[in-house]
Amino acid sequence: MESNEKKTCLCGNGEYIVVACSGACDLGQVTDLVARKLRDNKIRKMNCLAAVGADIQPTIEMFKSSNLLLLDGCPVDCGKKILDKAGIEYKYLRLTDLGYVKGLTPVTKEVVETVYDKVAVEY
């Protein structure tokens, strides 16, 4: 028999949470690195967007009662579509809205820090 631990995500939970699209492209990678930096600096707990896609109800309910921030890389809006479909409210940042271009953005420490600084201050 499965334990309860296996039925839910054990990643960070709490009042302030961040999830990222974590896509394969450059901007998706930046969202992931910024989310991890927010976690490492104890600004927000990082949790799993994939858990919503997988319909993991304890995670969905926890997100609904949290101050949730979503980072999407581009206008395909994968994370936005997943959270909207689940009826979850959230704050939102799309990296292309900051002027970054998908496929043409080097994943550098400078880019990650620039996005991180904006998110940490404004969100």
Ligand code: SF4
């Ligand atoms: S939002 Fe854009 S960068 Fe993120 S996973 Fe979807 S297609 Fe990839």
